[in-house]
Amino acid sequence: MDLQEAETGERRPETLGEEVFGRILELIYSTELAPGMVVNESVLATRFGVSRGPVREAIRRLQGIQLVSREPFLRARVVSLSAQAILELFQMREALEGYACRLAAQRMSEAEIDALIADLEAAHSGQPPPEAARFDFHERVVRASGNNRIIDSLCGDLYHLLRIYRRISGAVPERKELAFTEHWQILRAIKMRDGALAESLMRSHVERAGRHVLAQVPETPSPAATDAEKRAS
Amino acid sequence: MDLQEAETGERRPETLGEEVFGRILELIYSTELAPGMVVNESVLATRFGVSRGPVREAIRRLQGIQLVSREPFLRARVVSLSAQAILELFQMREALEGYACRLAAQRMSEAEIDALIADLEAAHSGQPPPEAARFDFHERVVRASGNNRIIDSLCGDLYHLLRIYRRISGAVPERKELAFTEHWQILRAIKMRDGALAESLMRSHVERAGRHVLAQVPETPSPAATDAEKRAS
DNA sequence: TCCTTCAAAACTGTTGACACATTTTCAACC
DNA sequence: GGTTGAAAATGTGTCAACAGTTTTGAAGGA
Structure with missing residues (x-):
């Protein structure tokens, strides 16, 4: 289980801190x-x-x-988002992803747009991809914005938080179909170079997704806080 | 110069890490x-x-x-924002502050709005305040949004970066007058509860401020990078 | 003169031990 | 029986020394 020995393949020296960070992240993802x-x-x-x-x-x-x-001398705890915090998280996504969408409508080349449309439809019609190269519509659009600060914020910090709560709303067929339609409409607006419309559509889409997550997590201020103590010992 | 001795007044135990963080921040601000x-x-x-x-x-x-x-084994350096990075920074501000402005138009009470208008006009007509309780229009609006995640992002991380480059564009009388007018228009839109207009005005205002900063910093990829080595030794 | 090579210096990464704060335990006391 | 308060236990904060990596800079060769 030693970390040093696990690092068999040669690669550029990664610090233990980096490695441990990834490991703890996995522990959080795996609940x-x-x-x-x-x-x-x-x-x-x-x-x-x-x-x-x-x-x-x-x-x-x-x-x-x-x-x-x-806090300074207190124990660290994995955050347990309240309904309010989840709402705020999705509002921030609305602001940032909406704006990123507007930028994408301005900056993407025709070829890039067509490629994204093709990938979207392929991911929808085809069978579920091999998970390794999963198609992530939101990440693709955000990266197309070209704004590295927004990209880092959305694909870095916020993405980790979302991923914890995404499991909840995942795998709901009807929602999946609706999401595809909304994604397709957004791409259509981008292809028409209508940045304002693309932003507006993306905001609505994110807000809908947020409401969906909130509906699944009605009231759990700190679900695992109590029995967490037991398991930690 | 010892840190422990400088902490004479009794307050809740703050860690040395926190203290040092603030100290280094001051060193960065003071250039x-x-x-x-x-x-x-x-x-x-x-x-x-x-x-x-x-x-x-x-x-x-x-x-x-x-x-x-x-990066892992390399020396840490104070960031030196490129023109591109400054542009991206202000774009993110546009997205976030614009949205915060929209939220503020929805959530502020009449009394809060009136108080903010009064403070704005007082800060404009009156002599420069005693610096301690400086009036910061943007921070006031952002905090009025009620979204803690956006507040933390704008008033925390981004604010530090902006502050480094704010010194450049500060103290330009004509810009100050224009800024007051724009601030006043934004508040007017908030009072009319026109969130869309308030957001639009805030975006224009931030974008203008960004262009102003960019004009002052045309080409300095890493101004102090070279002579920094000398002073560091 | 310029480029390459290689060892010393400087710096960051990591470790184990110690100091301090908080929480818990448990016994004395109301 | 419940409460209070001190002491043990647990956990975080800080330190000084060691290990590994990058940078420096001087010697050697074209």
Whole structure:
């Protein structure tokens, strides 16, 4: 289980801090570290076979992207988003993805647009892709905006938070069909170079998605906070 | 110069990491650590009379909010924004502050709006306030949006970056007059509860401010990068 | 003179130990 | 039986030393 030995293939020297960061992220995604649970430095350090330094660094980085909350001498915990916080998260997505969509309508080349349309339809009609190269419409549009700051914010920090709560709303067939239609309309607006329309459509789409997630998570202020203590020991 | 001794007044236990973070921030604001200059862990540690641990933590936090750039084993440097990066920064502000403005138009009470109008006019007609309680129109509007995630992003991370480059465009009388007019128009739209108009006006206003900053910083890919080495030694 | 090579210097990454704060335990006391 | 308060236990904050990597700069060759 040692980290050093796991690094067999030669690649450019990655620090332990980076590695541990990714490992903890996986623990959070897999709900082994569920929202509300405590993130213990020593426990993780011994588990990964490293000292507390790199673990501490990784946790601080997770704090930076708001995945764990913490105050000076208190224990760190995986964030447990309230309904209010989820609403705010999707509002921020509305603002940023809407604007990114407007930029994309201005900057994408005809070829890029056509390629994106083709990929969208292929992903919809074809069988589910091999997960490795999954088609992510939102990420594609955001990256097409060309604004690296917005790209980093949406595909970095916010994406991690969304991913925790995406599992909830995933795999609902009817929603999937509706999403395809909305995605297709957005691309149509981009192809027409109507930035304002594209932005408006994207906002509506994100807002709808947000409402859907909120409906699935009606009232769970800190679901795993209590029994988390048990499992941590 | 020791940090422990400087902390004479009793307050709740703040960690050295927090303290050092603030100190380095001040060094960056005062241009003692100018864009492009190296941020050396050991040097700062001895300067502040602490070990490298807290300094390292503070630097990592500065990396998190994108004020210093760094790769694994390379030296950390204060970011030196390119024209492209400044453009992207203001675009993100457009998206976020515009949306915040729309939210503010929906959520502010009549009393809050009137108070904000009064403060705006007082700050404009009256003599420059005592700096401590400076009137910041943008921050007031953003906080009025009620979206904590957007508030943290704009008043936290982005604000630090803007502040470094705000010095450049500050104290230009004609710009100041124009800004007041634009601020006043935005508030008028908010009072009319016209969120779409308020958002549109705020976007134009931010974009104009961005162009103004860009005009002052035409071509300086890394101005202090070269002579920074000298001063660092 | 310029480029290459290679060792010393400087710096960052990592570690284990120690100091301090918080939480929990548990016994004395109302 | 419930409450209070001190001490143990747990966990975070800080430090100094060591290890690995990058940079520096001087010697050697074309």
